[in-house]
Amino acid sequence: MAKQKDFMRPLSDAEIEKRxxxxxxxxxxxxxxxxxxxxxxxxxxxxxxxxxLMRKELSMLKIKQDER
Incomplete structure (x- = not known):
């Protein structure tokens, strides 16, 4: 139960920035x-x-992900 409470606690601005x-x-x-x-x-x-070429490949990956 304690782990669930830690998961639910709001993040500080510093923690958000770090992430x-x-x-x-x-x-x-x-x-x-x-x-x-x-x-x-x-x-x-x-x-x-x-x-x-990288832009094209990444764009194609994005399209495939959006189709899911």
Whole structure:
């Protein structure tokens, strides 16, 4: 029962800020990893082309998620 009460308690502004920053860090690392994988998969592409390809792939993923 104590765990449930902890789960239900409101978050402080500092805790919210901490979680947002952690989420942003994870998101940025994920994008950097994706970019590195794309660079390895398509070494012939320029940076602009890699970014465009990433945008297209991420857009397609978003569309697939929205369909669910």
């Amino acid at each position: 947002i920053k952690a989420w942003a860090d994870v998101t940025m690392l994920s994008l950097e990893l994706k970019h590195a994988a794309m660079r390895k998969r398509h070494p012939e592409l320029e940076e602009d082309e890699l970014r465009e």
